[in-house]
Amino acid sequence: MLGALAVAALAVTAAPTAAGAAADPAGVLHLTVTGTDGSPAGGNVAVTAADSSYDKDLLPLDESGQLSVEVPAGDYKIAITPVYSDGQDDEVLRQWVPGRTSWAQAGTVRVSAGDTTEVSERLVTPSGSTLRARDAVTGAAVDGVCVFLDPRRNPCGDTRVTVPPLIPGPQEVWVYTRDDTHLPRYATVNVLADGSGTAVVVLTPAANVVSRVVDAVTGAPVAGACVTPAPAGTGELPANPGRYCSDASGNVRVGLVAAGSWNLFARPAGGSAYGAQWVGATGGTGDVKQARMVTLRAGQTVTVPPIRLDRAGVVTGTVTSAATGKPATSGTVTLAPETGDFPDWGVELDAQGRYRIDWLGPYGWPLLFTTADNAPQWSGGFALRGKAVPVTVRAGATTVYDLAARRGVLVTGRLVDPEGRPVVAELTVRNARTREVIGRTADRDGEYALRVLGPQPVTVAWLWTPPFVSYAGWYDGAARPADATEVTLPGTGTLRLDVAVDRYPAG
Structure with a gap:
C-alpha cells in the first residue's frame, strides 16, 4: 500500500x-x-x-x-x-x-x-460592493465582467458588476469575462459596511489560436477534435482536454491563452477513427520536440495552418515488475505526468497489468509508466522523457509494447512542521536540470515513501495544506525554487531524506 x-x-x-x-x-x-x-x-x-x-x-x-x-x-x-x-x-x-x-x-x-x-x-451584516475591470494593455474599461463566488452567486455586468453581499473587509473573488476576452484571475475587493466599497481589477487580454482540423489525406473537415495548448517544449498537458473542440466545419478556436510560447495537442473525439497528435510544422508527431511552436502576445489572435489528422493505431502490452516478474496490478500508462484520480492523457492498467490505448496517431510516442511498487519511468525504462525509447504506432494496426518496470531507489523520510511535529504534506521530486517531475507522493502520518529512478540530481518541493491555509517550499528550508538544495539520488538502494516544512505562503 x-x-x-x-x-x-x-x-x-x-x-x-x-x-x-x-x-x-x-x-x-x-x-x-x-x-x-x-x-x-x-x-x-x-x-x-x-x-x-x-x-x-x-x-x-x-x-x-x-x-x-x-x-x-x-x-x-x-x-x-x-x-x-x-x-x-x-x-x-x-x-x-x-x-x-x-x-x-x-x-x-x-x-x-x-x-x-x-x-x-x-455575525456581521454582509455588504455589497462594486467591481470594475480595465484592460492591462490599453487601459480601457473591460466589458462583460463577471465575479464568481460560488455556483449560487455568479453575477455578470457590463463594464461594472455588483458583487453579492460579503462580510466587510478584504475579500478575494474570482474575476473573469463573459466572452473569455481576458484571462481570469483572483482579485481582492475591500468590502465596506455601508456598501460603498469598490475595486478596479486589471485584466490581461487573452490570446487566441485559430485553426481548422481536417483529414490529412482528403482535407475533409473533422468535427469534435479538441485542441489543448501546452507550454512549449515541456510536454506537460493540463487537465480538461476537451475545452476547445472543432465544429462541423472543422473550425476550432483555442481561447484564454496567456502570452508566451506554446505547443498544440490535438485529440479527436472518443471513438473517432483519427489519432491524437502533437501538432507539427507540416503534420502530426508524437515527439513534443518536433511540435510547432506558436508564440503569442497578450490579446493576439494567431491563425495556424490546418491541423491534419492521421488515422489512429493501437498500442497495447503488459507491465510487469523487473524485480519479481509479476504483473503490475495498478497504475497508468500516459503521455505526461498526471495528478488526478483518473488519467486524462492515458489509460489505467487492469488487474493483470495490461493496457490498451487506441487513440494515438501513427507516430513514435514516449509513454510514461506509473505503477505501484516501481519508479515512474518512460518507455525504455528511463527517468526522463528526452531519453525515452519511442513506441511506434501504426495506422490501423496494433503495436505490442511490454515493459518490465524497474523498482528504482526507495526514498523515505519524515515530514515535520517547524516544531518537529508530523504533518500531512505532498512532495514533488523534479530533475534539477530539466525540471521534469520524476515522482510524487503524499504521506498519511508524517512518514513518506516513494520510488524514483537514479542516479540523477533532484530538487524536492513540498506543499503543506492544513485547514484554511496553504504553505509551500523546497528542501532544505527554501522558500524559492532557486534556493532549493539539490539532492543526488543514488543508482540503487535507498535514501533517507527527512523534510521539514515551514510557513512560507503558497504562491
Whole structure:
C-alpha cells in the first residue's frame, strides 16, 4: 500500500496531530454566537490551532447559538460558517473571530489548561460592493465582467458588476469575462459596511489560436477534435482536454491563452477513427520536440495552418515488475505526468497489468509508466522523457509494447512542521536540470515513501495544506525554487531524506 501512495493520486487526509492531541493538557472553549439581529445564530464552527497543529471542524452551534468543546491548551483561530436552508455550509459568508474575513485576518484566542475560555461573537451584516475591470494593455474599461463566488452567486455586468453581499473587509473573488476576452484571475475587493466599497481589477487580454482540423489525406473537415495548448517544449498537458473542440466545419478556436510560447495537442473525439497528435510544422508527431511552436502576445489572435489528422493505431502490452516478474496490478500508462484520480492523457492498467490505448496517431510516442511498487519511468525504462525509447504506432494496426518496470531507489523520510511535529504534506521530486517531475507522493502520518529512478540530481518541493491555509517550499528550508538544495539520488538502494516544512505562503 505504501508503494502505491508513491505513484497514485495525492491523498487528502486529516491532520495527523489531531488524533493524539487531546491527550495534551486541555481546556474548554465556550463559544456564543448571535446573528446580525442579536438572536441565537446557527451554523458550523471550526476551531484550529494558530500553528495548525490541531483542528476540529463541522461543530454545530446548538439552538441557543452556543458550543462547548474541549481542546488542548494553546492559541486558536475560530471560524463560523452559516448554512443554507438546505443545510449546506455557506462558505462565502464564513466569518473569523472577531468579525474578520480570512485566516490571515483572524485573531487568536488562548485556551488555558483546566480553564474555560468564553468567546462571544456577533455575525456581521454582509455588504455589497462594486467591481470594475480595465484592460492591462490599453487601459480601457473591460466589458462583460463577471465575479464568481460560488455556483449560487455568479453575477455578470457590463463594464461594472455588483458583487453579492460579503462580510466587510478584504475579500478575494474570482474575476473573469463573459466572452473569455481576458484571462481570469483572483482579485481582492475591500468590502465596506455601508456598501460603498469598490475595486478596479486589471485584466490581461487573452490570446487566441485559430485553426481548422481536417483529414490529412482528403482535407475533409473533422468535427469534435479538441485542441489543448501546452507550454512549449515541456510536454506537460493540463487537465480538461476537451475545452476547445472543432465544429462541423472543422473550425476550432483555442481561447484564454496567456502570452508566451506554446505547443498544440490535438485529440479527436472518443471513438473517432483519427489519432491524437502533437501538432507539427507540416503534420502530426508524437515527439513534443518536433511540435510547432506558436508564440503569442497578450490579446493576439494567431491563425495556424490546418491541423491534419492521421488515422489512429493501437498500442497495447503488459507491465510487469523487473524485480519479481509479476504483473503490475495498478497504475497508468500516459503521455505526461498526471495528478488526478483518473488519467486524462492515458489509460489505467487492469488487474493483470495490461493496457490498451487506441487513440494515438501513427507516430513514435514516449509513454510514461506509473505503477505501484516501481519508479515512474518512460518507455525504455528511463527517468526522463528526452531519453525515452519511442513506441511506434501504426495506422490501423496494433503495436505490442511490454515493459518490465524497474523498482528504482526507495526514498523515505519524515515530514515535520517547524516544531518537529508530523504533518500531512505532498512532495514533488523534479530533475534539477530539466525540471521534469520524476515522482510524487503524499504521506498519511508524517512518514513518506516513494520510488524514483537514479542516479540523477533532484530538487524536492513540498506543499503543506492544513485547514484554511496553504504553505509551500523546497528542501532544505527554501522558500524559492532557486534556493532549493539539490539532492543526488543514488543508482540503487535507498535514501533517507527527512523534510521539514515551514510557513512560507503558497504562491
